[in-house]
Amino acid sequence: MNEEFVKLLHNNQLKATASRLSVLQIISERDAAISQPVLEKMLGEDVDRVTLYRILKTFEDKGILHKVIDLNGTANYAICHSSCSEHAHHDEHFHFNCSNCHSVYCMNDFHLPALAMPPGFKAHTVNLSITGLCKKCS
Amino acid sequence: MNEEFVKLLHNNQLKATASRLSVLQIISERDAAISQPVLEKMLGEDVDRVTLYRILKTFEDKGILHKVIDLNGTANYAICHSSCSEHAHHDEHFHFNCSNCHSVYCMNDFHLPALAMPPGFKAHTVNLSITGLCKKCS
DNA sequence: TTAAGTGCAAAATCTTTGCAAATGT
DNA sequence: ACATTTGCAAAGATTTTGCACTTAA
Numbered sequence: 560m561n562e563e564f565v566k567l568l569h570n571n572q573l574k575a576t577a578s579r580l581s582v583l584q585i586i587s588e589r590d591a592a593i594s595q596p597v598l599e600k601m602l603g604e605d606v607d608r609v610t611l612y613r614i615l616k617t618f619e620d621k622g623i624l625h626k627v628i629d630l631n632g633t634a635n636y637a638i639c640h641s642s643c644s645e646h647a648h649h650d651e652h653f654h655f656n657c658s659n660c661h662s663v664y665c666m667n668d669f670h671l672p673a674l675a676m677p678p679g680f681k682a683h684t685v686n687l688s689i690t691g692l693c694k695k696c697s
Numbered sequence: 698m699n700e701e702f703v704k705l706l707h708n709n710q711l712k713a714t715a716s717r718l719s720v721l722q723i724i725s726e727r728d729a730a731i732s733q734p735v736l737e738k739m740l741g742e743d744v745d746r747v748t749l750y751r752i753l754k755t756f757e758d759k760g761i762l763h764k765v766i767d768l769n770g771t772a773n774y775a776i777c778h779s780s781c782s783e784h785a786h787h788d789e790h791f792h793f794n795c796s797n798c799h800s801v802y803c804m805n806d807f808h809l810p811a812l813a814m815p816p817g818f819k820a821h822t823v824n825l826s827i828t829g830l831c832k833k834c835s
Numbered sequence: 836t837t838a839a840g841t842g843c844a845a846a847a848t849c850t851t852t853g854c855a856a857a858t859g860t
Numbered sequence: 861a862c863a864t865t866t867g868c869a870a871a872g873a874t875t876t877t878g879c880a881c882t883t884a885a
Contacts, residue, residue, distance in 0.1 A: 573864090609868080612850065633770070655818060655820075678832070679835060691814075694815070697819045712884050714884070747875090747877090748842070838884100839884080839885095844879095846875105847876070856865105
């Protein structure tokens, strides 16, 4: 029973249930975003598939997690860092998809140079996905 | 019966069927990428849903279209331009998603400045998605 | 003519919804 | 105690597969 996570949930007006704590535990242990199918397997029988959908939805709404759609269209989730909530998800997201192990890394430290937009286009969110080999697979 | 499309199909060892020509016609008329559900509606009864899946898959494999997953995880398709096939899809892709009309624009003309990768990471494909308002909606 | 492509039916997934039972506070 | 959360069952949606029929070349 991790106090930090309990507090995080309570701060967001959420009950600290076993399922929610498991999800937070698993996601926080990874430096890469985790896909919903993989998360599902790791949770095993303990958490119903439907419950997982609802937990992830709730966490996303509260700004606890952010969803990253990978290049296959699969949802991946990662813990939101402070910069996330500060910018209310209107942040720049920089993700690295490993084509070998399919990990998705959130590279929060990186920033894009300013981009010139074509006339008439107004940028709101910038999302950069890079595919390649991650540090473990290259 | 557009000769240009017939030739395109033949160049790729594909038969010029009515369904395929319709798909090419619709996609080529737009400057934005089109989502599979929208494409489906535009084709109406003429093309079976399953056939559309297969056509899009085939076109993607042959490099005639490229698939763009938008921020909702929906597949969008656009004609590949010369730069695409030349680089065998290892190109930089720069897409703009309009949050109002949900159009996806392929901005082939734009190029990203070189990005410094963290040690151990090898970039292969760079995919930049920008969400905001397009020229028609802003 | 005949290999490639299509349509239909049906399976396999993935996601959402409704409601009664269980749980955290 | 009571609102929230979960599990189950079932509906909906999306995507894939198998096979006989059709069509372009």
